[in-house]
Amino acid sequence: MNATLVGDKSLSKRPMRRIIEPLMKMGVKISSKNNFAPITIEQSKMNPINYHSPIASAQVKSCILFAGMGVQGLTQINEPFQSRDHSEIMLKHLGASINVSKDGIRISKSDIQNPIDLTIPSDPSTAAFFIAASLMCKDSKLIINRLLLNETRIGFIKAVTQMGGNIKFLKTWVESGEIVGNIQVEYSQLKGITIDENQVPSIIDELPIFAILATQAKGVTVVRGAKELRNKESDRIAAICKNLKLLGADIDELDDGFKVSGSSKLRGASLKTYDDHRIAMGFAVAELVADGDINLDNPDCISISFPEFFSTLESITKC
Numbered sequence: 001m002n003a004t005l006v007g008d009k010s011l012s013k014r015p016m017r018r019i020i021e022p023l024m025k026m027g028v029k030i031s032s033k034n035n036f037a038p039i040t041i042e043q044s045k046m047n048p049i050n051y052h053s054p055i056a057s058a059q060v061k062s063c064i065l066f067a068g069m070g071v072q073g074l075t076q077i078n079e080p081f082q083s084r085d086h087s088e089i090m091l092k093h094l095g096a097s098i099n100v101s102k103d104g105i106r107i108s109k110s111d112i113q114n115p116i117d118l119t120i121p122s123d124p125s126t127a128a129f130f131i132a133a134s135l136m137c138k139d140s141k142l143i144i145n146r147l148l149l150n151e152t153r154i155g156f157i158k159a160v161t162q163m164g165g166n167i168k169f170l171k172t173w174v175e176s177g178e179i180v181g182n183i184q185v186e187y188s189q190l191k192g193i194t195i196d197e198n199q200v201p202s203i204i205d206e207l208p209i210f211a212i213l214a215t216q217a218k219g220v221t222v223v224r225g226a227k228e229l230r231n232k233e234s235d236r237i238a239a240i241c242k243n244l245k246l247l248g249a250d251i252d253e254l255d256d257g258f259k260v261s262g263s264s265k266l267r268g269a270s271l272k273t274y275d276d277h278r279i280a281m282g283f284a285v286a287e288l289v290a291d292g293d294i295n296l297d298n299p300d301c302i303s304i305s306f307p308e309f310f311s312t313l314e315s316i317t318k319c
Contacts, residue, residue: 268292
């Protein structure tokens, strides 16, 4: 079977070389538009590889693991830091021939035929916007049910707890191999912290709202080792810094992150979303603590991941 993958406007701006290179090493016949989508994959005879990824990326890791399921022999991948491990958990739960250890992740040809039921818990990256809203807004209290609490996905919760955020784990259990639970979040007086490259993989998607939250924390918050943010749906480091400066925040753009000095009283302004759903959602939440309206040039870009975002935010803030 041959296939061509075509992304939307934002996805088509994301570089795909990180995926193309390891797949080509496996023998996949693949072509692209200068390492961007659309990507065409032809039926290929593949071989196993031992791949040392230069970056910690669940995207890269997952493409190699799924390809490795169809290859005779042992495929292995190593990362500099652990990235999200949903693929490994799911594949193990499905019965794939996969082994995860400190020496790397190994997978061999797997034929999964038996259907099973999988439940999908609430997404922690999406929940982060509402967690931040509750932490910033005085007298607030919010309970989020059935939230995914995978250790590689709760970097944001760990970080804001380190900042002094009042977050309680009310109940936890396991579904389909994943840890799930209910949490309670309350308004908190926050302090600045430092996030380094070891922490970044577990908080990478939440860094836009984390930067906004940092403007309401007392002291300096620094994020380093997050150069990956420049290769998302937009250059998120630039987008975060440009927009927060327009709101009156004290923020410095770094090559691989940013430095925020707080706390700051944010003002209203007209902002660019850069057609990036996480930038748009983050600054929609920022309006809750801003002295004035924040007008987004393309709020509709949020619908790519969360069409009900604004109605959900409104229902929460009216409680």
